[in-house]
Amino acid sequence: MTSGADTRTGPYLELFAGRGAGGPVGARRQQAIERFEAAGFPGSRDEEWRQTNLGPILRARPVPASGGALGEGGALPFLYPDCDRMVFVNGRYAPAASSPPEGVTAFSLADPAGAGADLLAEHLGASVDGRASCSADAGVHPFAALNTALFEDGVALGIPAGTALERPIQVLWLSAPSADAAAAEGGAPASIEVSFPRLLVVAGENSQAAVIETFAAADPAAGGYFVCPAAEFVCGAGSVVRHTRLQADAAGAFHLGFQHARVDRSAAFDSSSLAFGGALVRNDTVALLDGEGADCTLDGLYVLDGSQFTGNHMRVEHRQPHTTSHQLYKGVLDGQARSVFNGRIYVHQAAQKTDAKQTNRNLLLSKAALANSNPQLEIFADDVRCTHGSTIGRLDEEALFYLRARGIGFEEAHGMLVHAFAREVTDKATFEPLRRDLEARLFASLNGGRSNGQDG
Amino acid sequence: MLRVKDLHAKVEEQEILKGVDLEVRAGEVHAVMGPNGSGKSTLAQVLAGKEDYEVTAGSLELDGEDLQEMAPEERAHAGLFLAFQYPVEIPGVGNSYFLKAAVNANRKARGEAELDAMDFLKLLRERAGLVEVDEALLRRPVNEGFSGGEKKRNEILQMAVLEPRLAVLDETDSGLDIDALKTVAAGVNALRAENRAFVVITHYQRLLNYIVPDHVHVLLDGRIVRSGGSELAHELEEKGYGGFDGARAEA
Numbered sequence: 001m002t003s004g005a006d007t008r009t010g011p012y013l014e015l016f017a018g019r020g021a022g023g024p025v026g027a028r029r030q031q032a033i034e035r036f037e038a039a040g041f042p043g044s045r046d047e048e049w050r051q052t053n054l055g056p057i058l059r060a061r062p063v064p065a066s067g068g069a070l071g072e073g074g075a076l077p078f079l080y081p082d083c084d085r086m087v088f089v090n091g092r093y094a095p096a097a098s099s100p101p102e103g104v105t106a107f108s109l110a111d112p113a114g115a116g117a118d119l120l121a122e123h124l125g126a127s128v129d130g131r132a133s134c135s136a137d138a139g140v141h142p143f144a145a146l147n148t149a150l151f152e153d154g155v156a157l158g159i160p161a162g163t164a165l166e167r168p169i170q171v172l173w174l175s176a177p178s179a180d181a182a183a184a185e186g187g188a189p190a191s192i193e194v195s196f197p198r199l200l201v202v203a204g205e206n207s208q209a210a211v212i213e214t215f216a217a218a219d220p221a222a223g224g225y226f227v228c229p230a231a232e233f234v235c236g237a238g239s240v241v242r243h244t245r246l247q248a249d250a251a252g253a254f255h256l257g258f259q260h261a262r263v264d265r266s267a268a269f270d271s272s273s274l275a276f277g278g279a280l281v282r283n284d285t286v287a288l289l290d291g292e293g294a295d296c297t298l299d300g301l302y303v304l305d306g307s308q309f310t311g312n313h314m315r316v317e318h319r320q321p322h323t324t325s326h327q328l329y330k331g332v333l334d335g336q337a338r339s340v341f342n343g344r345i346y347v348h349q350a351a352q353k354t355d356a357k358q359t360n361r362n363l364l365l366s367k368a369a370l371a372n373s374n375p376q377l378e379i380f381a382d383d384v385r386c387t388h389g390s391t392i393g394r395l396d397e398e399a400l401f402y403l404r405a406r407g408i409g410f411e412e413a414h415g416m417l418v419h420a421f422a423r424e425v426t427d428k429a430t431f432e433p434l435r436r437d438l439e440a441r442l443f444a445s446l447n448g449g450r451s452n453g454q455d456g
Numbered sequence: 457m458l459r460v461k462d463l464h465a466k467v468e469e470q471e472i473l474k475g476v477d478l479e480v481r482a483g484e485v486h487a488v489m490g491p492n493g494s495g496k497s498t499l500a501q502v503l504a505g506k507e508d509y510e511v512t513a514g515s516l517e518l519d520g521e522d523l524q525e526m527a528p529e530e531r532a533h534a535g536l537f538l539a540f541q542y543p544v545e546i547p548g549v550g551n552s553y554f555l556k557a558a559v560n561a562n563r564k565a566r567g568e569a570e571l572d573a574m575d576f577l578k579l580l581r582e583r584a585g586l587v588e589v590d591e592a593l594l595r596r597p598v599n600e601g602f603s604g605g606e607k608k609r610n611e612i613l614q615m616a617v618l619e620p621r622l623a624v625l626d627e628t629d630s631g632l633d634i635d636a637l638k639t640v641a642a643g644v645n646a647l648r649a650e651n652r653a654f655v656v657i658t659h660y661q662r663l664l665n666y667i668v669p670d671h672v673h674v675l676l677d678g679r680i681v682r683s684g685g686s687e688l689a690h691e692l693e694e695k696g697y698g699g700f701d702g703a704r705a706e707a
């Protein structure tokens with residue numbers, strides 16, 4: 001189906017032609033679009049993409065998100081107190097709503113200068129163009145390449161060596177599609193507004209930072225938009241980077257994200273992904289443990305209902321000795337929701353004493369919900385400890401009866417048990433405003449998701 | 457208060473209860489004794505509304521209301537409490553959070569004001585002291601990793617906090633050492649009241665030394681084969697259940 005791929009890539013190549021390859025990262029953009037064009041969109045025989053139905057996205061004509069349609073205070077509901085923040089609307093920086101951190105090289109990618117330009121030259125796109133790409137068989141990530149070629153704006157954060165940031169930095173990616181883009185024909189929109197949020201975090205040696213990314217829609221009922229974000233983390237030796245990715249897009253949104261972390265000697269990268277919104281959502285995470293003693297923790301929660309689809313594709317590479325990784329992904333699925341968890345742990349021959357653990361647990365609340373879980377271990381070192389486990393189960397009927405026998409109504413008992421399942425992930429949020437927000441979103445999606453009373 | 461008439465119940469196509477009659481009045485304590493597998497827990501679970509058990513004949517009434525028409529939580533609201541033989545572990549749900557949710561769900565259903573955090577804590581502390589439940593257990597997830605004895609005490613704590621009108625205790629004594637047994641019995645005795653009744657299901661006579669019943673029933677193979685006063689428990693202790701097989705054969 002290579003000829004099919006050509007017609008599907010055309011509109012995206014046109015977007016690039018319209019924008020051109022100028023600016024500080026022009027050469028890199030050019031290279032990315034060439035790679036994208038050569039690779040094309042994944043076909044149904046592509047193992048990594050087989051279970052993701054890209055049809056609804058690729059059938060629609062992409063138009064650049066128009067931007068600017070954010071009224072005064074439109075970002076407020078999504079902003080946390082006690083944070084530094086950078087706000088983007090439809091992929092464009094909104095300086096009036098932002099308060100960038102001090103002492104940090106933070107700037108919009110559209111207008112880098114001085115230290116910023118150096119940061120970009122060294123790091124931006126390294127994970128996409130091959131300088132720091134995954135070894136082995138990872139290939140080109142088509143959407144990461146598209147993002148590099150087409151991102152409008154974005155944020156780069158350079159945390160100086162030895163600096164520990166006191167406050168989290170919140171990066172809000174707000175989508176505010178224009179109303180006419182949402183007009184749907186035969187289930188799939190005729191056109192979709194597309195934006196390419198781009199984040200680069202470069203943590204200097206022994207620095208510490210917390211970054212919270214929030215993906216949301218100004219109007220939760222909005223549809224017909226496509227967010228295609230990419231995030232890169234360069235964690236210098238001894239640094240500690242905490243990252244949260246809250247995906248709370250509108251119900252009809254498409255979201256295909258890519259994130260990449262390179263973790264140096266004795267550094268720790270801790271990333272939580274919480275997915276509540278969107279119709280078709282996927283998040284691909286690559287973590288390279290690239291120095292002795294490097295550690296990563298990757299947690300996730302997806303709470304789905306209706307016909308939502310969410311895929312999480314993880315690739316953790318242990319490339320040096322004494323590296324550790326912990327993954328805990330949990331899913332709650334109601335309605336006809338579907339999920340895919342593809343977790344791959346790749347242990348290179350040099351990576352002796354690797355300690356890797358991967359867990360994926362799914363809770364199905366309806367008969368029609370479907371969870372796929374595919375853990376994969378590829379181990380080329382002989383002295384390692386790698387474990388993985390996955391479960392797909394239903395609510396514990398005995399526990400439900402026990403709660404009800406104490407007078408707690410069906411709905412409340414049900415909610416308590418689902419919450420008990422999910423909080424293992426949400427409780428890890430140490431920043432109190434974030435934790436409370438996650439709790440609230442969890443409860444909202446549980447209540448929205450329950451339709452029947454008695455026999456669930 | 458409780459009226460069970462000719463109750464037949466089956467599970468997975470197997471008839472377990474084969475015509476049970478039981479009448480409990482306010483202020484009374486009834487003991488139901490019987491060997492393993494005779495249907496004691498089935499009776500308790502049917503009363504509480506477990507859906508796995510199908511009532512095929514007979515009736516169940518609490519204060520004249522048909523229990524079969526009521527969901528498990530509605531039975532609790534009406535004042536029924538079951539202390540489970542095997543309390544369920546619920547990871548991720550804190551014990552005191554659970555108790556507060558239970559207390560307030562019942563209060564709400566009865567049209568009473570919900571207790572705030574302070575008032576609830578006061579109540580919880582007082583009742584935990586009564587049944588000697590360590591406060592550390594209140595902070596842990598419900599029953600998770602509790603010892604057998606801790607689970608049973610936790611059941612009694614729930615009873616003490618919820619103040620039911622009719623409490624059914626399913627082998628709350630099994631697996632308890634003598635001190636724990638005394639504490640549990642003291643908890644029950646402290647709650648004994650004119651307007652409250654107990655059905656104490658047990659395998660051994662031992663508990664009945666501390667909770668003296670008004671009536672004792674012997675359940676054998678899904679039927680109550682004999683009823684009597686507290687002296688019946690002592691007779692059982694001496695003769696075992698073997699003697700009652702004959703009694704049933706004659707009946």
Ligand SMILES: Nc1ncnc2c1ncn2[C@@H]1O[C@H](COP(=O)(O)OP(=O)(O)O)[C@@H](O)[C@H]1O
Pocket residue numbers: 467468472490491492493494495496497498499508
């Ligand atoms: N959920 C169930 N599924 C299948 N059989 C059951 C179930 N519950 C009880 N039984 C059977 O019913 C009979 C009575 O059990 P039970 O009521 O637990 O007795 P007791 O509490 O007196 O020991 C036993 O033979 C038991 O195996």
Ligand SMILES: [Mg+2]
Pocket residue numbers: 496497498541626627
């Ligand atoms: Mg039993």
